[in-house]
Amino acid sequence: MIITVAHQKGGTGKSTIATNLAVELKTSLLDLDKQHSSIIFNYKRAHAGLEPLDCYSIAESQCRFDGQRPVPEAKLDEFLDLFKGDPKTDLVIDVGGFDSPLNRKALFFGDYLLTPCAPSGTEIYGLQMFEEILQEAEDIAGIHLLTHVLINNADKRSQKRIAEMQAYVKGKPEHFELCQSVIGQRISFKTAYETGQSVVELHEGARTAKLARAYLHSADEMTALCAEIRHALGKGV
Template sequence: MIITVAHQKGGTGKSTLATNISGMLGATMLDLDKQHSSALWNHVRSMDDELESLEINVLKGSGDILPTSKSLSDEEIKLLCQKYKKNPNQVIVIDTAGFDAGINRLAIIMADMVITPVAPSQIELFGLQTFEQIIKEANRSLKCTIPCYVVLNSVVESSKLHLENVLEWIKGKDTFRLLNARLGRRVDFQRAYEEGMTVVEYNHRNRAAKEMSALVAEIMVELIHEEQIGA
C-alpha cells in the first residue's frame, strides 16, 4: 500500500509526517524532495545503534546521495510504486516535494491514500485551494476519486478563527476527507527529527507523541478501509 504525503506548498510539515509515519510503521520510504529531509533524518537515525534505520529511496539527479539512501530513476520509481500499489503486505511512505511536478503527481496518482497536512491559517487555506485543483486533475485523469485526507497540523489555541474557516471550507468539498486526529505546534517534533527519531521514540509520554500515535492509528484504519474498497 502506498501512503503519499503531498502538498504543492512547502513548509506544511510533510517530512515530519512522513518520517513519523514511516518510522512508527517500519515502512520503506521514498523521498522526492531535493532537500532530502526524510533521507537526512534516516541518515542521522542510522548512526544510532539503538535505532533501526529504514530503507529509503531518493530521486536520481536530485542532489548528493547519502550512503544510507538508494537513488532511483523516474522509471524505477514507477516500478517501485507498482510493487506497493494495493499490496496489503507492504507499505511505502512517499514524501513529496513542496512544488508541483510530474514525479509528485505520479506519487499522488499511484497512492492508495494521500495525506495532506494543513495548518489553520489563511495562507494555508489558499494553498489547499490550489492543491485541490491538482487533485481534481488527477481524479479526471484516473476517472476515479483519489482518497485524499487532510490532517490539521501546527494547531494552536490562538488559531481558532482560522481553524473554523479551514474546517468550514473542507466540509463542503468532495475532494478531501478530514482526519479526526490533529497535531499541535510542538517543539518535540523538531527535536525528534534532529535526533533521527519518531516523536514516540523521543518521548512517548509527551503530547506530541500521543497526537502522532492517534494520527497513525487513524491512518491505518482508513488505509485498511481503502484496501477493502479496492479489493
C-alpha cells in the same frame, strides 16, 4: 500499501509527518523532495545508533547522503507497483512542495493521500490550489483523487482558526476529507527530527519525568494519526 504525503505548498510539515509515520508504521520511505529532508532524517537516525528506515530516492536527484537507495525515474512505476494495493508491503512517500509530473505520479499510486496544513487563511488558499492540481490529475489519469487533510502545526489555543479550517475542508467533500487527528505546534517535533527519532520514540526514551510530560501530547497525537490511517487502510488499530 502506499501512503502519499503531498501538498504543492512548501513548509506544511510533510517531511515531519512522513518520517514519523514511516517509523511508527514500520514502512519503507521514498523521498521525492529536492531538499531530501526525509533522507537527512534517516541519516541522522543511523548515526544516532537507531535502526534506519528502508529509504529510497530518485536516482536523478543525485542525493549525496548515505542510507538511501536510488530508483531510476524510468523504473519508478515498476517500483511503486511493488507496494500499490499490497497490505503486506507498505511505503510512505514524502512528496516535494512543488507541482511536477513526478509528484503527480505519487498521487496516482497512493492508496491513502494525506495533506498536512496549518490552520490559517494562507493555508486555505494553498488548499484551493492543491484541489486544482487534484482535478487536473484526475482528468489526466481518469481516476478520482481524494486526500485526507491533516490540520498540522496547530496552536491549540486558536480554536477559532482550527474550526475555520475544519469547516472549509468539510465544505469540499469532492476532493478533501478531514482527518480526525490534529497535530499541535510543539518543539518536540523539531527535537525528534534533529535526533533521528519519531516523537513517540522521543517520549518513550525521555530521561526525566519532566521531559516525558513535555513530549507526551505530541506522542499521543502521532499515535492517534497512525491508528486513524491503519483503520482507513483496513489494518485495524
